[in-house]
């Protein structure tokens with residue numbers, strides 16, 4: 001019998017909505033911020049840094065009232081007061097102090113070089129600004145923190161001054177003194193050594209770590225800092241952040257909770273059952289950003305538990321521990337066995353099971369399907385990232401998919417010319433002629449688009465007769481083309497990602513042809529047929 005030793009608490013500070021919003025191309029609306037904050041709160045993050053009130057209209061509105069959060073502390077970011085001004089005369093700091101935040105994380109310089117060059121003030125004036133600003137946070141009864149900007153570079157250049165900044169913050173009432181690797185170039189062994197030295201001056205229970213991923217070590221640096229004493233970790237969902245991103249919270253959380261060497265020593269505010277919503281949280285963020293999820297992201301990516309070789313596949317089915325470092329279900333992910341050129345029967349059985357096709361392992365149709373998949377893969381198809389096409393193929397080979405409609409012909413015209421204003425324009429126009437199964441009259445549709453595939457997609461979906469309600473909410477969200485060489489001629493493989501805006505469901509379909517338009521059309525057709533199959537759309541009985 002053993003009793004678990006008391007574990008130390010690690011506090012998780014999420015900055016997706018503040019530092020993560022520095023990512024190129026990312027602009028959160030107030031509504032986006034509310035949705036993401038709710039997801040983070042539900043997951044159990046200790047701090048949600050929502051932005052910088054006073055810096056822009058969106059953040060000011062977001063901080064005008066506390067969002068409906070449970071245990072998470074609503075945190076505002078701000079700057080320490082400017083030298084030569086009093087706290088009460090600094091409108092930027094006042095906006096932060098008067099916001100609806102529970103906690104305030106101010107940023108201050110800790111590299112003497114930046115104090116001199118960027119601020120143009122003395123080292124002592126900088127310490128004074130930091131001290132007075134933090135005391136002002138404490139005075140309005142909010143929790144105070146300091147992000148020590150450029151801490152590690154500053155420490156290497158002038159350790160005494162960097163330490164003086166950290167110590168001043170602690171002595172001025174900062175609950176957390178956060179050591180920032182702002183440029184992201186510090187390596188794990190350096191972080192560990194420096195944090196150990198800092199922890200002799202400021203207790204580790206008040207130290208935080210904030211890293212960037214410029215050497216792909218942001219997560220490793222965060223863990224190194226924890227080993228050396230830090231008890232708060234700052235990071236972002238999916239590692240969002242400028243340049244190469246911030247420390248990836250989606251990797252840090254399961255590492256802390258599932259790896260025994262961490263989990264035996266530390267605990268977080270996240271409940272094990274909430275860990276199972278991690279994959280969902282990661283995907284929701286991608287959804288809001290309208291990005292395709294990163295397939296190879298550790299723990300939560302679609303490929304994180306995907307295994308290709310046949311021999312591994314059969315071993316995994318017997319004993320998952322042989323090839324997986326954690327159970328995929330623990331983070332809300334799932335195991336995937338890929339249908340590939342090496343695919344054996346066990347692979348295809350597992351894939352069928354995953355897409356929900358029930359077959360006995362001795363069913364002779366499995367062999368037929370396997371031969372078909374292999375034949376198609378030899379001619380350029382790949383089902384590894386086209387689940388919907390795979391399911392369609394499988395169910396068709398079992399006779400489960402009715403013919404909803406048939407395309408009689410299509411054509412696409414691409415024309416480049418000068419318009420009335422004398423500007424050069426390129427126009428694409430497509431027409432599609434099809435028969436809904438059971439109808440004797442064809443449906444003709446014509447549409448224009450910004451490119452041939454877009455025009456074809458629009459023409460195809462413009463009128464599908466009785467199926468219009470099924471496809472109304474379907475959108476093409478991503479389109480990838482790959483030219484496969486080898487053999488005598490080049491072949492084009494097209495991968496289409498579709499989104500049902502009504503349900504949020506995404507699916508992938510594939511098309512292959514020597515002709516890029518043909519390949520695209522095939523993938524578009526699969527997408528629509530998949531949707532109709534999933535909806536169980538009705539087919540007219542043939543006479």
Ligand SMILES: [Zn+2]
Pocket residue numbers: 019182210212246
């Ligand atoms: Zn940062």
